[in-house]
Amino acid sequence: MSSIKIVFTLPFILNLAAASEQPPLAPGEVRTYDDIHGVIESLQPDESFAVIYHEEIPGFLEAMAAVLRAKDSHEFDGLKPGDGISFRLHLTRENGWIDAVKVVETIPADDSSDA
Numbered sequence: 785m786s787s788i789k790i791v792f793t794l795p796f797i798l799n800l801a802a803a804s805e806q807p808p809l810a811p812g813e814v815r816t817y818d819d820i821h822g823v824i825e826s827l828q829p830d831e832s833f834a835v836i837y838h839e840e841i842p843g844f845l846e847a848m849a850a851v852l853r854a855k856d857s858h859e860f861d862g863l864k865p866g867d868g869i870s871f872r873l874h875l876t877r878e879n880g881w882i883d884a885v886k887v888v889e890t891i892p893a894d895d896s897s898d899a
Contacts, residue, residue, distance in 0.1 A: 806843055809877045817841050817873040821888065824867045825849060832857040836882075841873070852882045859885040 809815055822838035833853040840847045852873070854860060859882065863869065868889030871882045 809875065811877060813876065815875045817844065817875075819870055820873055821868065821870050824863055824865050824869060826865055827860055827863060829857050829860040832860075834860055834863070836869070836871075853880070854883060854885065855881045856883070859883060863887065 806815065820838055820841060822836040825835040825837055827834045832855070833851055835849055836852050837849045838845075838847065838852075852871075859871075863885070867887050870884075870886050870888050872884045874881050874883070
């Protein structure tokens with residue numbers, strides 16, 4: 785059985801934020817969601833973004849895969865696809881980014897020497 789995975793981008797997420805249960809963001813306001821958990825699906829550290837499948841953010845977003853950008857590409861240092869992480873998500877009316885990325889569960893390296 786095959787499955788289709790949909791990845792949402794930041795502009796789409798910002799539109800969802802406008803339609804969320806939260807009050808609209810005022811100009812200059814930054815809304816922060818702390819301690820979000822997810823799994824790295826792919827990384828583009830040279831461009832400071834990653835595809836992350838994250839848990840539901842109550843009152844804001846359902847669990848989904850999303851392209852999330854970090855202000856500092858070093859947030860992704862040492863990470864690899866499959867790592868479980870926690871992070872903070874910050875949103876303004878025009879922008880969004882993640883920071884405080886921490887590994888909470890790592891996947892073991894592929895060790896083919898056990899064969």
